[in-house]
Amino acid sequence: MIYKRSSALFAEASAVIPGGVNSPVRAFKAVGGEPIFVKEAKGAYLYDEDGNRLIDYIASWGPMILGHAYEPVISAVVEKAKKGTSFGIPTEIETQIARLAVSMVPNIDKIRFVNSGTEACMSAVRLARGFTKREKIIKFAGCYHGHSDAFLIQAGSGAVTFGSPNSPGVTQGTAKDTLLARYNDLENVEQIVKANKDEIAAIIIEPVAGNMGCILPADGFLEGLRSICDREGILLIFDEVMTGFRMARGGAQELLNINADIVTFGKVIGGGLPVGAFAARDEIMNYLAPVGPVYQAGTLSGNPLAMAAGLAMLTTLNDQPEIFSNLEEKTAYLHEGIEKVLSNTTLDYQINRLGSMISVHFTDTPVVDFETAAKGNNDTFKKFFHGMLAEGIYLPPSAFESWFLNDALSYADLDKTIEAIEKTVKKL
């Protein structure tokens, strides 16, 4: 494939945008080489600036669950745009999407819309702290909850359970309130909770992790967190920015049959426009301004274009729940195909999948947390990624990201992908 124009555009971008991108993972740092620039996309396909067609497995990192340029979403946005793009005054469509979201998701009474998943998680933590009048939170190594300070924390040294900043600019003061636990390790959580008795406001978790590849919660793990939270007066926050409206109509809460206290959304809920949201039962949500004391606001929150896109998206998913089982079947088909190909090689590999999220890790150890995800052979992944790109398959440009299937993918696309994997791994 030729990437001449992408390469020129990347050079131009790099002169005026740090690293040429507005979000780091796009820059291909984890896989080497230069990013491609997209010109347009339709259904399951991306078309780049050099005229290459690629089968897309990132779906804008999740939102495009129905494929790109999905007609009902596009026309809803176009029609709305003609009537003005922002008012800073209430609009009826905000209630319409809120009502629909509340009817789809278990265990929530009210929802507040923001502009990104980052904002949703940041606000959910503030709300949890305000509600419980406690300051610390527990997060899990390898889970991503956006780029706000409280989440950019890595494991502290030795026996200390509190984290240290993993980005310059995050203060020690912030880091000391974020405690880091191992995913799928309930005993570890128990220890941390014990050492910080009555100080923990919330445990925040991706109920199915998607930011260290796809990692499934072990049997009993989320149930265990639920009972620790109940016992200790801690709020359980499910970060469903990835899994919400993707795993099922009601997200991971529904699929895994566990209730969280606060749920955060992003990605699918905005239909490809910048939207996040957080939701809970009345008792908690009424702590928010203007009803309650916890402040949270946004000039463009509930923006009419974003709400129109989100409403069209959620309406489709609500009316056609078979989309979720179709996606699951397609992902299972891909899983089987990859398994068949890789089992005929000498490569070490693990395939993790739930619903329409799947990831391949080149390691012989089951991938259950950040540590085991980090054992994957990154050299193999890099070659695999570039081999697939050359075959016209766009995978996430990092071994630490889940692949996201979209409903526009046909079985022919999946077969083409499996063939591409066969060709690619032969050269590894």
Ligand SMILES: *Cc1c(COP(=O)(O)O)cnc(C)c1O
């Ligand atoms: C993408 C993501 C976020 C951050 O959302 P942004 O819209 O990028 O700010 C938070 N949590 C999870 C689980 C995510 O996947």
